[in-house]
Amino acid sequence: EVSTDDPEMAFCTLANREELNPEEGSVHHCLYQFTRNETLSETNKLLCDVCTQRHCGPKNNIKSEKKYVYTNAKKQMLISLAPPILTLHLKRFQHAGFNLRKVNRHIKFPEVIDLAPFCTAKCKNVAEGNTKVLYSLYGVVEHSGTMRSGHYTAYVKMRAMNNHLSDLVLRGQSQALETEPVKGQWFHISDTHVQPVSVSKVLSSQAYLLFYERLL
Numbered sequence: 098e099v100s101t102d103d104p105e106m107a108f109c110t111l112a113n114r115e116e117l118n119p120e121e122g123s124v125h126h127c128l129y130q131f132t133r134n135e136t137l138s139e140t141n142k143l144l145c146d147v148c149t150q151r152h153c154g155p156k157n158n159i160k161s162e163k164k165y166v167y168t169n170a171k172k173q174m175l176i177s178l179a180p181p182i183l184t185l186h187l188k189r190f191q192h193a194g195f196n197l198r199k200v201n202r203h204i205k206f207p208e209v210i211d212l213a214p215f216c217t218a219k220c221k222n223v224a225e226g227n228t229k230v231l232y233s234l235y236g237v238v239e240h241s242g243t244m245r246s247g248h249y250t251a252y253v254k255m256r257a258m259n260n261h262l263s264d265l266v267l268r269g270q271s272q273a274l275e276t277e278p279v280k281g282q283w284f285h286i287s288d289t290h291v292q293p294v295s296v297s298k299v300l301s302s303q304a305y306l307l308f309y310e311r312l313l
Contacts, residue, residue: 108134108173111220112213112228123205124185124307132215135172142167176216179223183212183232183309190244199244203303208234208278208296210309232309233279240305248287252299256281279310 114132119125137143148166187204190197212230216223223230237252256279285294 106218108171109218110175110214111216111218111223111230112211114214117214120205122202124187124207124210127185127187127204128212128215132174132176137170137172143170145170176212176220178221179212179216179230179311181311183210183307183311185307185309187305187307189240189305197244199242201303203301206234206300206304206307208300209312210234227313229313231312233277233312234299234307235279235281235310236306236308237299237302237304238306239302241303249305250285250287252283252285252294252302254279254281254283277312279312 114129117125117129119129145166145168148168149164152166153164185206189200191200192198210232212232213228216230220230235254235256239250239252241248241250283294283296283299284291285298
């Protein structure tokens with residue numbers, strides 16, 4: 098889907114990503130790397146229909162001559178529609194020869210995250226002039242063990258009903274006043290065992306899945 102015909106706007110974001118300077122080993126750094134601007138060259142060149150037509154003439158001659166033209170290009174993956182619920186799945190394995198090994202490194206994640214540096218400048222459901230797209234953490238899934246066996250537990254925030262979130266889901270509205278974390282009590286859930294925990298305990302967990310709800 099073409100979000101803009103203006104090449105100058107194609108790689109623009111709602112907020113300046115160059116001012117982020119994300120800390121390595123953080124969710125911000127993961128998002129920054131995932132949405133970085135890539136150059137497609139050499140064996141990764143892009144098949145250009147326009148260049149091919151210029152070189153081969155009309156389309157009906159392209160297949161017969163099979164002279165396709167490839168060109169250098171830029172590629173960047175950005176968010177064009179901010180979701181009501183943001184789910185981040187962290188890759189917790191790496192290849193070690195022919196085997197898979199679990200990554201136990203702690204990845205820092207915030208209680209409130211701003212997606213604006215990773216959204217297109219013309220993000221569809223962000224009001225014009227807004228330079229923030231805020232989300233509040235409400236759930237974390239953690240895995241303990243190895244690639245062969247282990248145990249899943251969860252951290253969940255018990256909070257009042259978020260009417261704004263309901264509006265986003267049911268009616269697609271995008272205006273909100275909340276810019277702070279949704280208030281509530283965090284609980285750690287392991288099978289049938291449930292106990293209250295502090296925010297610091299949640300933020301120090303080795304997250305596998307992160308769940309955020311839209312604030313702004």
